[in-house]
Amino acid sequence: MALFHFGKKKEEEKKTPAPACRCGCPTGTAEKTTNNNCCPEAKGEICCIKVLGAGCKSCHEQYENAKQAVNDMGISVEVEYITDMQKVMEYGVMRMPALVVNEKVVAMGKVLKANDVLALLQKLGH
Numbered sequence: 001m002a003l004f005h006f007g008k009k010k011e012e013e014k015k016t017p018a019p020a021c022r023c024g025c026p027t028g029t030a031e032k033t034t035n036n037n038c039c040p041e042a043k044g045e046i047c048c049i050k051v052l053g054a055g056c057k058s059c060h061e062q063y064e065n066a067k068q069a070v071n072d073m074g075i076s077v078e079v080e081y082i083t084d085m086q087k088v089m090e091y092g093v094m095r096m097p098a099l100v101v102n103e104k105v106v107a108m109g110k111v112l113k114a115n116d117v118l119a120l121l122q123k124l125g126h
Contacts, residue, residue, distance in 0.1 A: 046125055050080045050100040052088045052108075059083075062097035062111045069117035 051066050053059020063081045070077055082088060091100060095109035099117065101124050112120070 046075065046077055046101055046121060048080070048100075048102060049077055049121075050082055052082050052091060052093050052098040052100060053096045054085070055083045056096075058111050059097040062099065065112060065114040066099060066117050068114040069121055072114065072118050073121060 049066060049070065051059065051063040053062065060081075063079065066079045070079055088096070088098070091098065091105055093105060093108050097111060098108035099106050099112065099120070101121065106120060106124065
């Protein structure tokens, strides 16, 4: 039975997820999907931004547009680019690229221009 990795999922579920953003908040927890902010100390501000994708041209373009929007806003938040499909699936994303702000999926399935990302970030809380 070890050939088919039975029982391996239970071992993986026991692992504590590593912090994904600079604030040290955990990722992939059920609490975070219902909470708008991944960090209680953020108090309505943006603390982590992620682009989820497969590494294709469109996903990379979304990553660059998100970085440009962060630079235009003048905030010191690092944009993380996640291509690990298991991590992408933890967010429930079925179409890529996807944009995640404070652990909440805010856009998926299309490449947002830098101005669109900027408007979205301003709306969400800075």
